[in-house]
Amino acid sequence: MVTEITCSSLTKSYVGDGVKTNAIKNIDIIFRKEEFSAIVGSSGSGKSTLLSLLGTLDKPSEGTVLYDSHDIMKKRKKEIADFRFNEIGFIFQQFHLLPTLTALENVMTPLFSRKVPYNKQKRATEVLAQVGLEDKLNSLPSQLSGGQQQRVAIARAIVHKPSWLLADEPTGNLDTETGELVLELLRNLKQEVGCGLIIVTHDPELAAKADRVITMKDGLIVSDKIGAGV
Ligand code: ADP
Numbered sequence: 363m364v365t366e367i368t369c370s371s372l373t374k375s376y377v378g379d380g381v382k383t384n385a386i387k388n389i390d391i392i393f394r395k396e397e398f399s400a401i402v403g404s405s406g407s408g409k410s411t412l413l414s415l416l417g418t419l420d421k422p423s424e425g426t427v428l429y430d431s432h433d434i435m436k437k438r439k440k441e442i443a444d445f446r447f448n449e450i451g452f453i454f455q456q457f458h459l460l461p462t463l464t465a466l467e468n469v470m471t472p473l474f475s476r477k478v479p480y481n482k483q484k485r486a487t488e489v490l491a492q493v494g495l496e497d498k499l500n501s502l503p504s505q506l507s508g509g510q511q512q513r514v515a516i517a518r519a520i521v522h523k524p525s526w527l528l529a530d531e532p533t534g535n536l537d538t539e540t541g542e543l544v545l546e547l548l549r550n551l552k553q554e555v556g557c558g559l560i561i562v563t564h565d566p567e568l569a570a571k572a573d574r575v576i577t578m579k580d581g582l583i584v585s586d587k588i589g590a591g592v
């Protein structure tokens with residue numbers, strides 16, 4: 363179980379049409395599992411790039427992301443995938459639910475083709491109850507509201523018991539009130555499950571509810587505030 367994610371001299375560049383963009387520039391930062399961190403900054407500042415790197419979805423161009431001192435990205439694809447399954451749960455702005463599957467089946471998808479020491483359907487039912495959807499197990503995404511769909515996506519992100527929950531604009535497709543409820547749910551889950559929580563948002567009001575607020579600008583971290591009154 364990973365307790366710290368350490369980024370050292372982390373750089374990510376993209377090359378397109380012969381032009382090189384440095385999405386992340388030489389970042390040094392440590393994320394700790396006990397914290398609820400929010401990454402804020404305007405569009406294009408590198409927030410999603412950083413979250414992808416933290417979640418092993420992407421490889422650094424330079425520098426490292428260490429998980430309790432392990433350089434996972436140096437390992438083989440299969441080991442990286444196993445690590446991601448064991449440690450990381452993702453939530454996205456677009457809920458990315460499969461439209462022909464029920465809520466229960468959607469939540470079970472990360473467990474398909476995996477060996478786990480628990481009953482898959484029972485576990486999926488349990489996490490759907492944890493997000494308040496025990497009466498929607500057999501609903502299709504089209505039969506659910508946006509907030510309910512994001513709850514299904516959150517249940518899917520925690521079904522495999524990851525130690526970190528990474529959310530990219532999780533409230534971006536929701537109205538303000540529903541967004542606040544989803545954020546509250548994430549906060550509560552963090553407490554209940556004891557996982558690390560890092561959310562990307564461009565909404566300063568939502569970010570103000572985090573323990574730590576990291577502000578990015580042009581691929582750099584321009585402020586990092588911990589504690590009350592951030
Ligand atoms: P944010 O999430 O803060 O809006 P991103 O991390 O998505 O920012 O993007 C940071 C910069 O990197 C932007 O200039 C963006 O255009 C560029 N970028 C992101 N992903 C890619 C990609 N796959 N290919 C090329 N450029 C990219």
Ligand code: MG
Nearest residue numbers: 409410411530
């Ligand atoms: Mg983004």
